[in-house]
Amino acid sequence: MACATLAVTRNGGPPIDLDALLGPFLAPIVVGLTVVSIALFLVVIGLWRRTVRLSRRIHGLTRGTDGRPLEAILEAHLEKVFAVSRSVDDLGQRTRHLERQGLLAIQRMGLVRFNPFEDTGGNQSVALALLDANGDGVILSSLHARSGTRVYAKAVTGGRAEGAVSDEEAAALRSALEPPPSGSRPAV
Numbered sequence: 001m002a003c004a005t006l007a008v009t010r011n012g013g014p015p016i017d018l019d020a021l022l023g024p025f026l027a028p029i030v031v032g033l034t035v036v037s038i039a040l041f042l043v044v045i046g047l048w049r050r051t052v053r054l055s056r057r058i059h060g061l062t063r064g065t066d067g068r069p070l071e072a073i074l075e076a077h078l079e080k081v082f083a084v085s086r087s088v089d090d091l092g093q094r095t096r097h098l099e100r101q102g103l104l105a106i107q108r109m110g111l112v113r114f115n116p117f118e119d120t121g122g123n124q125s126v127a128l129a130l131l132d133a134n135g136d137g138v139i140l141s142s143l144h145a146r147s148g149t150r151v152y153a154k155a156v157t158g159g160r161a162e163g164a165v166s167d168e169e170a171a172a173l174r175s176a177l178e179p180p181p182s183g184s185r186p187a188v
Contacts (some may be wrong), residue, residue: 069133103133110175117145118161128170129176137176139169 022029062070108131113123124144131137139161141152154161154169159177161169 002023064167105132106137108135108137109132110172110177112172112175114170116143116168125168127166127172129156129169129172131156131159131176135177138175139165141169143165 005034106127110126110129114127115121115123115127116125126140126142128142129137130140135158137156137157139154139156141154143152145152154165156173161172161173165173
């Protein structure tokens, strides 16, 4: 069998015989390339094993305690977050409604006990002012005498009584309009 020779020319010069040039070094070159191929094969096997281990770790990390994938767990948590957000929005609306209603509730009170008649003993008569946050409400007066007790009511708008008030009723109204002392607890 005839062996083909490989000849290369350099810039139009005489041809170079590569077979003659590489022939004596062919065995070491093949051995070197074989060693490099085996080393690269071992590197590929090592990288494959590492990829398998990382894949197992990622699979373990992305599984929940109940075996569901991480995506399903995150979707469930996001749904819970959205549900809580909706509940908070609903509570915010309800709170605003209750705060508006609370302004109309009795928040201030002033009470004065007095004795309007000389023939009765003790301060058994009272003037009671009951006001909301706007200063609207009522003054209730109870006059106690030996012959009976009479109760009167007078409307209050914006902190002013509609009509004439007695000194005791005026004192109860002033007491209800006073700001609470600092550090006092609001009535529950």
